[in-house]
Amino acid sequence: MIVEPDFFEDDVISVAKKLLGMRLVSTINGQRRAGFIVETEAYLPVGDSACHASKGKTKSNTSMFGPPGIAYVYPIHSRYCFNVVTGNTNAPSAVLVRSLQPDEGLAKMRLQRGVKDIKRLTTGPGCLCEAMGINRLQDGASLTTRRHLWIDDDIALHFEEQEIKATPRIGVTSAKELPLRFVIAGNEFVSGPKKWR
């Protein structure tokens, strides 16, 4: 089933863990593509200097202040990063989806990415956005309708609870030590240093 809005009303760390193994599905630009979420990061509403919302609302981060269950897409280093907005109040928090295990529409992904190696299709936040066709138009879009982009568990990647591994987040320049990155341990589509797989 497609996930309902209340799925995202939970606290951000719980949502980050619950998303592991679920499917992200896109029909942007026609061909349907899907992948299993294998790596996420939580960005907290309070006490998290690495969170984009921590310095207040700006033109580009307004989606983070919106209702749970919408997308927050922002540009960085000539790529996009895709987040899911969470929380049940005005407290801005979000889950960054960092990596997918490709499941459906591999040919279209290869076309959009311009690479053929399956390990490089959707491994890394910028790569998965390119493969799925996620762009600035998806910023603020709802993820709980089957329109262009949504999350479901029609098929789920099976793994055991104890296989979730928590590590520090990648690439952040502050709050470096907080263990807010969650991965399916040992999955070959997880990005980052091998110590953190």
Add this chain to the structure above:
DNA sequence: ATTTGGATCTACT
């Protein structure tokens, strides 16, 4: 109008 710094990626060693 110009500068600066990022929740990155790739190619290379």
Add this chain to the structure above:
DNA sequence: GTAGATCCAAATT
């Protein structure tokens, strides 16, 4: 493991 490419938007001039 590291260097260089890359580009948007916020801050500064």
